[in-house]
Amino acid sequence: MSTKKTSQSEALFERSQRSIPGGVNSPVRAFKAVGRSPLFIKKAQGAWITDADGNSYIDYVGSWGPMILGHAHSAVIEAIREAAGAGTSYGAPTELEALIAEEIIAAVESIEKVRLVSSGTEAVMTAIRLARGFTGRDLIVKFEGCYHGHSDGLLVKAGSGLATLGTPDSAGIPADVARNTLVLPYNDPESLAKAFAEKGGDIACIIVEPIAGNMGCVPPQPEFLRAMRDLTTKHGSLLIFDEVITGFRVAYGGAQELLGIKPDLTCLGKIIGGGLPAAAVGGRADIMERLAPLGAVYQAGTLSGNPLAVTAGLTTLRLLKELNPYAELEQRAAKLEQGLRDAAGEVGVPATTNRVGSMLTAFFAEVPIVDWPTAKKSNTDQYAAFFRAMLDQGIYLAPSQFECAFVSYAHTEEIIEKTIKAAHAALREITA
Numbered sequence: 001m002s003t004k005k006t007s008q009s010e011a012l013f014e015r016s017q018r019s020i021p022g023g024v025n026s027p028v029r030a031f032k033a034v035g036r037s038p039l040f041i042k043k044a045q046g047a048w049i050t051d052a053d054g055n056s057y058i059d060y061v062g063s064w065g066p067m068i069l070g071h072a073h074s075a076v077i078e079a080i081r082e083a084a085g086a087g088t089s090y091g092a093p094t095e096l097e098a099l100i101a102e103e104i105i106a107a108v109e110s111i112e113k114v115r116l117v118s119s120g121t122e123a124v125m126t127a128i129r130l131a132r133g134f135t136g137r138d139l140i141v142k143f144e145g146c147y148h149g150h151s152d153g154l155l156v157k158a159g160s161g162l163a164t165l166g167t168p169d170s171a172g173i174p175a176d177v178a179r180n181t182l183v184l185p186y187n188d189p190e191s192l193a194k195a196f197a198e199k200g201g202d203i204a205c206i207i208v209e210p211i212a213g214n215m216g217c218v219p220p221q222p223e224f225l226r227a228m229r230d231l232t233t234k235h236g237s238l239l240i241f242d243e244v245i246t247g248f249r250v251a252y253g254g255a256q257e258l259l260g261i262k263p264d265l266t267c268l269g270k271i272i273g274g275g276l277p278a279a280a281v282g283g284r285a286d287i288m289e290r291l292a293p294l295g296a297v298y299q300a301g302t303l304s305g306n307p308l309a310v311t312a313g314l315t316t317l318r319l320l321k322e323l324n325p326y327a328e329l330e331q332r333a334a335k336l337e338q339g340l341r342d343a344a345g346e347v348g349v350p351a352t353t354n355r356v357g358s359m360l361t362a363f364f365a366e367v368p369i370v371d372w373p374t375a376k377k378s379n380t381d382q383y384a385a386f387f388r389a390m391l392d393q394g395i396y397l398a399p400s401q402f403e404c405a406f407v408s409y410a411h412t413e414e415i416i417e418k419t420i421k422a423a424h425a426a427l428r429e430i431t432a
């Protein structure tokens with residue numbers, strides 16, 4: 001049991017379960033993987049998040065990625081306040097939408113035109129439909145361990161055997177839909193080449209997290225990236241980078257800037273909403289112009305380009321450009337990574353850390369983590385114990401081993417040091 005008072009959170013969880021399935025509006029929030037009930041959050045500021053009982057924690061979830069400037073950044077909040085005074089939605093175009101589109105196009109090299117939507121799931125759905133409409137093909141390729149939102153065709157797992165067509169990974173997904181998704185291992189250029197050799201002419205696109213964040217942080221191997229670009233080009237398929245996490249996170253221009261690979265389409269989300277619901281799909285103009293009203297690929301949204309969401313996003317992007325925090329984020333996250341390794345080393349707990357810029361995961365595993373099968377070798381019971389002990393130490397980590405910790409610009413050197421100290425204490429406690 002927690003050493004902190006959590007009676008308000010527990011009461012709210014009880015109450016919410018009566019009206020909301022599982023008491024939460026997104027499953028990972030339920031804390032099931034870490035064997036305790038969730039904290040209900042009352043407010044957040046900078047690197048800190050405060051629960052309903054008044055406990056404050058250093059937060060490494062950051063709303064799962066958007067809060068790269070820290071919570072409730074004064075300039076972002078001020079801009080949202082001002083925008084709200086002018087009305088919250090019109091269902092008609094605004095100058096703001098052109099401004100954020102121009103900002104995104106200037107930042108991300110492969111994007112020539114961009115359409116705004118309200119969630120990463122929607123951005124991916126649109127990118128996939130666009131790829132199918134553009135190529136006239138149905139098959140899509142995704143990789144095991146990558147997450148692309150909860151739409152039917154992407155909630156699919158590998159069938160038995162390599163390069164077999166997928167099977168549904170959720171009830172309610174027609175087998176006929178899942179069969180159009182080919183699920184391949186991450187970081188495995190050979191199986192990718194084999195799939196294209198067999199089915200290349202039927203493949204509309206590859207969709208990939210160019211730096212995986214949803215099996216914990218797993219960087220791509222250069223040969224894997226190169227194979228994706230070469231094979232799609234050779235077979236007339238499109239390469240879609242799902243940069244919903246990595247966009248404006250690992251570099252201002254996203255993973256594609258860092259890795260030097262140009263996709264045909266890019267999905268953005270999380271940071272571009274600055275904590276409000278905004279996301280986008282962008283890419284080559286000749287592909288993007290297939291979208292309605294210019295082209296035959298239909299896509300729409302009542303709240304797409306919502307003025308409050310765009311204001312929060314645009315303000316966040318402009319601040320990121322002005323502050324250029326990436327070198328500092330790198331430094332602080334590297335310090336955290338080293339601190340976590342040292343803490344694990346001190347108590348003899350096997351740990352493997354993966355990090356790209358300000359996204360990192362410490363896996364309780366002895367092997368290098370390069371894909372989903374290796375990630376799964378992690379000791380998730382040990383992670384759960386570590387998570388709970390860290391919470392007691394005042395550190396709020398992701399409630400699952402297979403997620404990233406996100407360092408924000410509000411995580412000062414001092415906050416990182418505090419976190420490392422807490423990790424030493426937590427690991428001593430769980431190994432005592």
Ligand SMILES: *Cc1c(COP(=O)(O)O)cnc(C)c1O
Binds near residue numbers: 118121147269
């Ligand atoms: C979060 C996420 C999504 C889904 O975005 P939502 O806004 O939750 O729908 C898609 N792709 C990746 C890589 C993500 O991390």
